Amino acid sequence: MSVKASAKSIWDFRRGIATARVLTQLGVDHGVSVDNMLRHTGITRALLDDPKGEIEAHQEVQLIRNLINALPHIPTLGLQAGTRYHVTTYGLWGYAVMSSPTLGSGVGMASRMLNLTFSLTINDIEQLGDLIQSSFHSDHLPPDVRQFILDRDRAAVITLQREILGHPLPYRAIHMRRAEPALDMVEAYTNLFGIRPMFGQARDCALFETALMQEKLPQADPHTAALCEQMCRKLVDARKTRTGVAAAVRDRLMRTPGHIPDMEEIAAEMKITSRTLRRHLTAEGATFRALLEEVRSTLAEELMASASLTHGEIAERLGYADVTTFIEAFRRWKGMPPSEFRRTNGLTTQAARIPRRRFVTR
Template identity: 70%
Template sequence: MSTSHKLPPWDFRRGIATARVLVQLGLDKGAGLDALLQQTGITRQMLDDPKAEIEATQEIQLIRNLLSTLGHPPELGLEAGQRYRLTTYGLWGYAVLSSPTLGDAIHLTRRMLNQTFSLTRNVAVQEGDQIIITHMDEHLPPDVRQFIIDRDRAAITVLQREILGRPLSYTAFEMKHSEPEPGMAARYTDWVGIRPIFGCQQHRSIFPVALMSEPLPQAEPHTARLCEEMCRKLVEARSSRTGVAAAVRDRLLRTPGHIPDMEEISSEMHMTSRTLRRHLTAEGATFRALLEEVRSTLATELMANARLTHAEIAQRLGYADVTTFIEAFRRWKGVPPSEYRRQQGLRTSATRASAFRTLVITPPGHEAASSNDAEADAA
């Protein structure tokens, strides 16, 4: 479809993965591909290109096609949202999964909204001991509004479950629309884990502020395995490994947010660190080289595809502080990370976040991280 008209401010470009999710939902329910793609400007070739991007207006037209083709079933938004898994978001999903706390994950999500495929606008505030997130949909076309609010809120609950390893304990879950038929009301309750309150002035999700500082387990098994496999393939593409070296490198990738040391890995492999070092030497490798290989690959990819700050990358790669990471990056690339970003034309972490604003909530340490990144830019 033509996008030559002036686009609304929330219509930032997004990855093709969201279109693939919606198209697959339609195909699974018997819709034809041509009917789903009509007037969207999305082609079959784009669906097969992981680097393709679309405008939000194209996604909205795809949603219109999906609804009209399937007869506007009321549960379709919920079903769509439940298909957006953490791994749908690529390396950004790994970055979220490796966040130390729920507050850090929410902070990253609001900054990187253009990688979450959300079309709603969200505002998070703290009132007393509660966090209140308001999901605003007034800017959306009325004919797709219900689908999108259901899709986006369902997708959020899926992400929360995957990064927490369990459902988030909501205090209340409020919806603007009137109470639906009993069967649909039950579906909402099953999805949220608490009976929603219907007929409210706004769509709001409310949960205890104490959850913001809760450490994330990085332990949802299925998602963690998929993230590990994605990162393994990424590193494998840069440098092929076999034998003990491959096993060590894969172990370095297995636990998002925690890169183990040599003693930990050798213990897991039921050998001493001296024996492990001897095996690696026989294969022409060293533990330090494997660790540098993993860290340098993930650092450049997180910079390009998750757009984390230097401090956030350092944290996820197991560095004690951002200065040590910057020194390592200079050793790998010959330039500090700030200069590398400029050379590669990469945007900094200050990406478009207007659709999700945090008014009061700032996870501990982020002010320091910003200061450290300013120092890195001056390096």
């Protein structure tokens, strides 16, 4: 699949309103009015406040154009925008990324997330011997907004990496097609990437060691993890409200993405025995198994709908040993296998929006 042939299908899709809120707030913080930010975009204040709202790619491009035109004296505007796209900006995708077992899985998930939510550049990941090359293609974008979007999307990737890793990714090299800018902009790039970029290169890309892809992800940033926990709690609360010990247990089940603790572990954290915990839950008309099923069932459905994860990826993030066990559990919850549930509810994976990742040893 060539970049040229697939460009429109990959980037020109409806996206969540969160990206418009990020850009508008950046303008407001620099003294630009909301009305000026939204001019000619077709985005209303009501839509901006609608958490389920969506916009077209061309509307986001116009919003970016308004921001650039209002603040032409700030060359770092794109970088500033990118650092405002946090893991939690993407809803359940944030949970999916943070619960990835390795950096490779997280990079792949983050790449898919960018292409499914707000990215206007096209990301391509390629293995070149002992290096991974992550490229950003932008020739399909209008020239007047191209550099801003490149800066925004690359800074957003750095922000995601730091939040899921807890530290900057050690890059071998950063390549940029643009000519070398003024010193203050070079310093801004260097501070962002942790290494001075090489300008006037053949492509916009970043290079890092292939071995890093196998590293296990550490505990996510506590603040980001807490926000994701709150998001998941609201999601599950919308289905069924819990109180007392049952609520505490259910909240704990959602606290650490990628690791769902068992009853013994939770009881130990509560400084009681598992037998005592079971007795408290019984008194409230609940069981540990039912709470676990409740959390897994809700998150599984939402990860299908909001994150378009495969069954294997969902099983991994919900603590199942293998995909077969997850499929059996899903059949128990919904009365049908997940594949049938997807078809019935129109929840197909959106692979058409994801550029093919090439892994070629050179």
